[in-house]
Amino acid sequence: MTLPPTGSWMAFVLPPVLLIGSNVLMTFAWYGHLKRPGWSMAFAIMVSWGIAFFEYCLAVPANRIGFGTYSAQQLKVMQEVITMAVFAGFAVMVLGERLTWNYGAAALCLVAAVVFIFLPTGK
Structure with a gap:
């Protein structure tokens, strides 16, 4: 696969x-099993790893394509912001x-x- 040009x-x-x-996939991998308390720990881990594979298939290209831009x-x-949202x-x-006030404060x-991270650095 050829990467799009930077910028x-x-x-x-x-x-x-x-x-x-x-992040949608990883959230289900990490927390989706909480809705399935009857699953064994080993099964929950295997399902989570299976989901995480597809998460990496999106995260790695996202970072490779975006780096430079x-x-x-x-x-x-x-x-991190996408993860929290x-x-x-x-x-x-x-x-x-429920979302409470402290979640809103953390979001702020x-x-x-x-x-801060997107402010110009003055280079």
Whole structure:
């Protein structure tokens, strides 16, 4: 597979799209088994590993395509914010948890991280 050129619209758009997909898969790999308490630990691990394989099939290309258009630090912060957003939705919709004020405060801290990591460095 040939990577799109650094700075192209595909190198700009594909990484966040692929990271969203990878985070949805990884959230199910890490936490989906909590809805299946009857599964043995070994079975839960095997199912999680199977899901994680497909997660890596999205995460690795996201980072390879995005690196150069984005810095490694920008890709990591982007991934963390996507992870928290995906997990918040998962926690509410799948696990039936409530989001409280402290989750909102943590989300604001993540937004601040995004602002700081994408500020020009003055190079």
